[in-house]
Amino acid sequence: MSAGNIAIPVLLGISAITTVVSCVALVLMHDVFNRMHFLAPVTVIAMPALLAAVTIQEGWGQATLKTILVFFVLLAVNAVLTHATARAARVRMLGQWQPNPKEDIPGTPVAAGGGKRPNTQ
């Protein structure tokens, strides 16, 4: 049994398990922002594993090149769609995209009294 015969099922298993876990976790989350986190593993882990499996199976050919193209399209699609969905969720909640001056965003320094943020430069 060659290395390729072992690597392909392993890579396909990684891809399938990542997708199953992400999809189940997506259902279990009850918030749009929490749900969006589980879009990333499918693009960043499952798709490269599938690409590697196709590359091992087919070698450098038409199928591999098309799969590489699909991978890069999915990478861009995931980033843009996640941002667009998060933006839509924020606008629906607050009525605007821009941060409220008095809004306390976790992880960012806010001046006492809710004014301007301190100049860190």
Added chain:
Amino acid sequence: MNTWLVSALVFLFTLVPCGIAVFRGTALERLVGLEMAGMVEVMLLILLAESFHRPSTYDLALAMALLTFGVGLVFARFLERWL
């Protein structure tokens, strides 16, 4: 039944949780389920193309990836203000 087909079957069943997500929650939570289903379908088409040795199906996967982008963006834009 080869490894690719078994993997495609697993990917097909992952559409069930995506379907459940699409039927539950607020409009934007449903949209995330739809986006996930689109990405799973793209990978499913690649697996089916490989298992049945149909190179033309790779083009279908590429078209599906581009359509997922359009669908998600249009829904997100409309849900932002008008729906």
